[in-house]
């Protein structure tokens with residue numbers, strides 16, 4: 001393997017890195033030893049990059065943990081052993097980790113400890129748009145936020161010293177465009193060694209019992225007080241005051257993170273960057289109170305540019321109130337709360353604030369409707385096969401299951417044509433929510449919880465134990481594609497491979513299920529792509545309602561991984577075709593099954609001279625899984641070539 | 644590249660077409676060229692599963708944020724995707740559009756027909772005079788590999804004088820990014836694209 005730029009030991013070299021690569025590089029330069037993560041867009045590439053770095057810098061101890069809470073705890077364990085440590089997750093991951101996080105901050109740390117939370121304005125790949133800056137005041141820890149890939153690296157590197165200085169956890173918050181955007185990064189020195197691991201036996205500090213926690217809470221608040229002071233001199237926070245006026249007023253801007261980078265572009269665009277005052281904040285919590293006061297005193301009117309909640313705005317208004325400064329402070333009266341800001345919005349709002357006449361060229365009107373390109377289950381995806389079988393069983397039994405869904409690729413089953421999900425909130429919720437739903441099920445509307453293998457390991461297990469314990473008569477389908485596919489095909493305990501590629505111990509899913517107390521006769525394991533068998537066994541499982549908790553493991557490796565396996569084995573991809581003579585153009589394959597390999601074509605003229613619409617298979621898209629060959633076409637028009 | 648917004652290139656298409664690959668390659672070329680701040684924003688994750696993919700690339704001495712307001716150039720790997728991202732274009736934008744058509748299944752499930760090429764072009768031409776339709780897939784197949792579609796488009800953009808980067812920087816980036824065994828095909832593809840680009844330059848930009 002070629003040494004990637006981010007693993008190179010060439011300080012001073014300028015390279016282009018993706019934000020997540022820059023963060024990983026910062027972790028390397030910061031002397032981290034322990035890194036633990038659970039994947040989640042837009043954070044996943046950080047641990048993946050660290051794994052690539054580890055090939056050249058084997059001092060790194062990395063793991064993909066079972067969920068974010070455990071990832072946090074693993075890192076925390078490293079940190080209280082005096083090693084620099086990092087826990088990596090997406091924003092909602094911090095909710096899972098928050099039980100540990102909210103109390104770990106009382107004890108603090110020994111080795112520098114940084115928690116990365118990757119937020120996702122616009123929900124590009126997320127179930128919600130929460131703003132994790134609020135975890136700062138909630139847990140009483142500092143929150144830092146970079147505004148460019150280079151700053152992401154530098155800030156990460158510096159965060160460990162900052163953490164050690166006050167024995168505090170640091171929350172490092174990013175947003176999608178930082179994680180998934182590239183920029184110039186200047187490589188620095190790599191730090192491979194630190195203090196050796198050691199345990200500190202001091203129960204007063206490390207055991208959070210009430211008598212200790214009361215004391216530590218006071219210390220925690222005192223630490224925050226120190227950060228509050230240092231926020232004003234934080235190296236990634238800067239203030240620039242201008243004496244000039246724009247539109248007759250001294251204008252001030254406050255911003256942080258990616259919005260700051262776009263604000264700079266907008267100010268440059270209007271050529272007013274030297275005429276306005278700007279406070280760029282690197283540590284958004286606790287806020288740089290002195291600098292904010294300074295800006296408030298200096299300027300006539302202030303605009304706060306931040307995506308999502310009015311986090312900085314509310315802090316600024318609080319500070320203005322305490323300092324008895326009454327000046328117009330704008331924020332969410334100008335910019336929206338939901339979503340990501342397009343560049344045009346920065347231009348429009350900055351122009352409006354600065355009294356500049358600005359109009360962007362309007363697009364000519366269009367009456368062309370565009371078919372949406374929604375994310376899809378891949379061709380050959382075994383989740384489609386499972387949903388299809390479930391649909392067929394429902395049709396046969398004249399029932400409609402209520403599908404308590406979960407998060408993973410299989411969530412895409414909510415879209416047309418499968419429309420196979422009725423409720424879903426967060427990872428593991430399918431079984432948790434299903435516990436109650438099952439209490440109200442009827443013969444016509446039985447309840448099914450649908451969950452992926454990685455998600456089951458992540459947070460499905462407690463719900464299953466709960467169902468067994470409380471005798472909630474739930475059917476759980478585990479869609480076991482031997483992969484954490486939605487976030488980039490990371491391994492999981494069921495695959496027995498570690499994130500580093502080394503073999504780990506494999507957890508046998510069915511043994512785990514049995515261990516949760518599900519009776520042997522209530523467990524089915526079938527190949528998701530074997531439709532006839534699936535139909536028979538799924539029917540059995542549904543009709544076994546009343547027998548207690550049932551688990552149906554629908555197993556078939558992720559299609560994207562199977563392609564690779566076939567290639568390595570030298571297996572030829574079977575060719576699947578539609579026989580135009582048998583195809584009557586009912587389009588069941590397209591409108592109900594919905595594999596993207598099917599396309600509508602115009603058939604040859606028939607006896608009556610008319611051309612009819614037919615289905616056909618695009619050989620470039622087809623994966624050759626053959627699931628459509630049996631049980632999809634009512635006219636048997638789909639076949640394997642050569643059979 | 645005179646203005647503070649730098650030079651802005653938008654690459655758009657469908658997951659799996661090499662859209663992000665092109666964005667990365669051009670970013671590397673812009674760095675190699677020297678003196679540039681380079682920024683990109685890229686679609687990763689769930690949307691890549693058959694969805695629209697966008698790569699934003701900006702470079703110039705002062706560039707700061709990753710997203711684009713109006714692109715100097717838009718490389719569209721797929722016909723309808725040019726329309727979907729048209730909000731990033733104005734009358735100054737050069738559109739290099741591959742005639743490639745990838746029908747989204749929503750055409751069947753949501754019953755919204757795929758827009759006709761003629762209508763699409765008519766609209767694109769209303770937005771900007773500089774619309775360059777390229778049979779990139781056909782050319783890529785002719786070059787020896789349909790995967791060189793992206794290099795054809797990059798070649799065309801460069802040939803048309805719409806990529807303010809030194810040829811050497813671009814070539815070096817291509818060498819760095821394409822696998823060694825595919826170098827020859829990519830050379831051929833680049834040349835084919837370049838020639839088309841030169842014709843576009845004569846017709847539109849001289």
Ligand SMILES: Cc1ncc(C[n+]2csc(CCOP(=O)(O)OP(=O)(O)O)c2C)c(N)n1
Nearest residue numbers: 040407408409452453454455483484485486
């Ligand atoms: C708390 C939390 N962590 C991480 C994620 C990101 N995420 C979405 S789906 C998924 C895993 C999906 O794996 P699996 O259940 O095996 O289903 P697959 O995608 O393989 O079908 C993850 C980690 C999330 N949405 N919420």
